[in-house]
Amino acid sequence: xxxxxxxxxxxxxxxxxxxxxxxxxxxxxxxxxxxxxxxxxxxxxxxxxxxxxxxxxxxxxxxxxxxxxxxxxxxxxxxxxxxxxxxxxxxxxxxxxxxxxxxxxxxxxxxxxxxxxxxxxxxxxxxxxxxxxxxxxxxxxxxxxxxx
Numbered sequence: 001x002x003x004x005x006x007x008x009x010x011x012x013x014x015x016x017x018x019x020x021x022x023x024x025x026x027x028x029x030x031x032x033x034x035x036x037x038x039x040x041x042x043x044x045x046x047x048x049x050x051x052x053x054x055x056x057x058x059x060x061x062x063x064x065x066x067x068x069x070x071x072x073x074x075x076x077x078x079x080x081x082x083x084x085x086x087x088x089x090x091x092x093x094x095x096x097x098x099x100x101x102x103x104x105x106x107x108x109x110x111x112x113x114x115x116x117x118x119x120x121x122x123x124x125x126x127x128x129x130x131x132x133x134x135x136x137x138x139x140x141x142x143x144x145x146x147x148x
Contacts, residue, residue: 001030004052006022006049007023009056009139009141012142012147014060014147015061016093017092018057018092019089020138022087022088031084040081041081041082046088046115046116047116047118047120049108050104050118050120051070053106054106055067055069055070056068058094063099065099065126066126066127069122069124071101072121074119076116087110088108090106092104092105100123103120103121104122105119106118106119
């Protein structure tokens with residue numbers, strides 16, 4: 001199972017806001033077991049989609065001593081089930097952006113309908129803790145195309 005839950009960045013203001021896309025395929029591994037006969041994206045994976053999206057926004061800012069890492073789910077609410085073959089639009093607004101921590105208000109919409117929200121808290125993992133070969137292809141592709 002892959003744990004990259006952002007397919008494409010649609011809009012980005014580094015360190016402030018981001019809108020991204022995740023195409024949820026019927027082939028996703030988790031649909032086999034969650035739940036058999038009624039496939040639903042697990043809430044924890046919806047939260048991870050929001051965290052990855054907000055993290056890309058913070059990493060694009062390039063003012064922190066490391067990469068954004070989810071440290072706390074302050075709150076999360078799930079309003080509707082998300083099933084296969086849907087496009088999730090993931091939004092994050094950075095509310096606090098300090099050198100050692102950040103907070104974000106996030107949501108996911110399916111067909112313009114808000115299906116979940118979360119308030120997330122981030123810290124920053126020092127760059128040297130990551131493999132030198134690590135690259136965020138989704139973020140780098142967007143930055144190269146739109147911000148250079």
